[in-house]
Amino acid sequence: MDIFKKQESKVRSYSNSFPVVFQTAKGCWLETAEGERYLDFLAGAGSLNYGHNNPVLKEALLDYIAADGITHGLDMHSNAKADFLHALNDYILAPRKLDYKVQFTGPTGTNAVEAALKLARKVKNRSTIVAFTNGFHGCTAGALAATGNQHHRQGAGATLTNVTRIPYEGYAGVDGLALFETLLSDNSGGIDKPAAVLLETVQGEGGLNVASNAWLQRLSALCKAHDILLIVDDIQAGCGRTGTFFSFEPSGIEPDMVTLSKSIGGYGLPMAVVLLKPELDIWKPGEHNGTFRGNNHAFVTAAKALEIYWSDAQFETHIQRSSSKVSEVLQRNLAKYPDLFVQEKGRGMMIGIECQSGDIAAAIAKTCFANGMIIETAGPNDEVVKFFCPLTITDAELEQGLNIFEGSVEAIAEKQFKQAS
Template sequence: MDIFEEHESEVRGYIRSFPTLFDKAIGSELFDKDGKRYVDFFAGAGTLNYGHNPEVAVEAQIQYLKDRRIAHGLDKATVAKQAFLTTFVEKILEPRGYNYKVQFTGPTGTNCTEAAMKLARQVKGRGNIVAFTNAYHGHTMGALSATGNEAYRDESYGARGAVSFMPFDGFLGDMDTIEVFRRYLEDKGSGLEKPAAVMLETVQGEGGINVASSEWLQKLAQLCKDHDMLLIIDDIQVGNGRTGKFFSFEEAGIKPDLVCLSKSIGGGNPMAVLLINPEVDAWSPGEHTGTFRGNSLAFVAAKELIDQYWSDDSLTLEVARKSKLIVAALEELKAEFPQFDCKVKGRGLVLGIQTNQPGLADKVSAKAFEKGLISETCGADSQVNKIFVALTIEDEILNEGLAIFKEAFREVAGEAKA
């Protein structure tokens, strides 16, 4: 590991949490250079919903390269893009009754959220965006302005521009935070500039696995209509089946104006997609651009994975079944350690357990790594242990990982209790 310590920037992060030299990966298993095996409960922070190196995607990409097909196309028309768009429309959009235009932004999630914010401001002719407490929308300057965590709001980020924050569902306990938002909009003395758009995650992954109810989302969608604001859903981490259905907002029955997708949409390849209500597709040609906005290998992988996993509802049913297994394991720990006021949080396969003991979650993650499990923490104070498995994880590996996690949690919590 000396080469990284000596030559890589201090900015490196996950290498500190998981200090080993990884080499190979398949499905939900990782192997370091010495062959040590790790169970993956991290899934690339939501990038690997279909696991590492899914077979159909790997084979399709290898063949594509062997055939010397076009690898870099900017936003030119290519056979690979055509095939992806055809599949995405037929398997994802049309069955759900969605009529979105598709924009390929730069290949990161944060570029996608920046594009959504830029377009909303252009369409409405207003500068302000409303985001929510504990939001996370990316790490470039515009996206950071809509991110709530104090750690990301240092002056050096330049992240203060034209974003106002409102309380997320549950942030004020039982208080209806949509009514709080409505009051700010309707009172001319509130100090809230009328927003162009409202942007949110339906489940705040990095913010601590905070779940917005369907009722709250429906009220928010209506509020946006009542006050001429666009609704932007950031489905970068919890879309692509993470909550069960392909989009995390489907159960609420709402239709956002703009939807941000990235991470797992490319099957492990860099790719980001902004879905745009045709009525607000106000871009001029080349107005939001990027050198790598047409990743051919991502198109190839994404098409194969959509064909494999979204031709029926089998994956959605699997997510629900596996979710119950994980929740049961976390509820077991909650019952065992009542003194830590544990809360089991999440939907589908974005789940976690929160404690009131500072530093406990980080220690659990470190202990789990020692035992061969990759898992991370989240929340403003890293107070939640996040269970983020591939949607395709085999039961045997899932149960093995849960056993390791429970063992690590019990050891750390037992020491804290003592």
């Protein structure tokens, strides 16, 4: 561990919660050099929806590398890129009757958000973006301005501007959309007409807050009525995490833009895209670029993941069945330990349980780790325990993880009882 303490910046975070050195990973498991095995209920914060070293994806990648396939090509054409675009259209866009152009940005989610915001401002010739309380969109300047979390915002060292924030559904009992519409319609409301509204339909880092279908439909109609673009940030909630490939599918809305990253690469390889309606594609060549906007290795595994997991409805059915099993356990613990828990949160396998405090959530996560499972927290005060295992998890592995969770909760409850006595 000495080399990490000596050389690595203090900005690291996950390693503080899980202070071991991992050597190998397979499926839902991480293993240290000493042979200690941990169930992974973090999954790269949603970057490993198909598990660690997925054998089918690995085989496709190794074959491509062995054939000296293009690794880096800026935004030049390649067979790997063509295969991905075909797969995206054939398995995702066409079946959902969605017509989007694809922009390849820098390889991280925040790069996609930056590109979407820049394009929205360019299209509408307006500078303001509307974002929501508890939203998280990245840590580069533009995306960070749209992020609500103060811990991340204070890292900027500069004023974060050109974003108007309104209450998300359920926030402090305020009808944020009614307020938004009133301000837009009032010449003295003091709000600059925005170029776009940016949101997560399920807020990941914000605490697994879920926007209802009715609320999303209201927001979409409001944006259309006022000539405002709607951008859905599906970086964490997309690629099946909420039960459908896109998180917004159950609502029936069609965003003007969608940002994807994390599991879009399939294998955990860096990749990010913006899906945009064709009429919005007013970029001039090279006007927004980036050296690593052509990760061909990610194109290979992304295309294969779409082919094997999204060519029929079996994978969605598996996700929904897994979600029901997690929900059953969460509901049982809610009823059994009202002093520890508040409510179940989230949707699909982007699900968790809100604790009475961040200290309780942290204690549960720490105890889970001691018992062989990696699980993290979210929310304004880190009060939500997040179940973010790979979507490919088997029933037996899921049951094993849920048993670890329940055992850890029982240990925390017993400890609190003894302290109270």
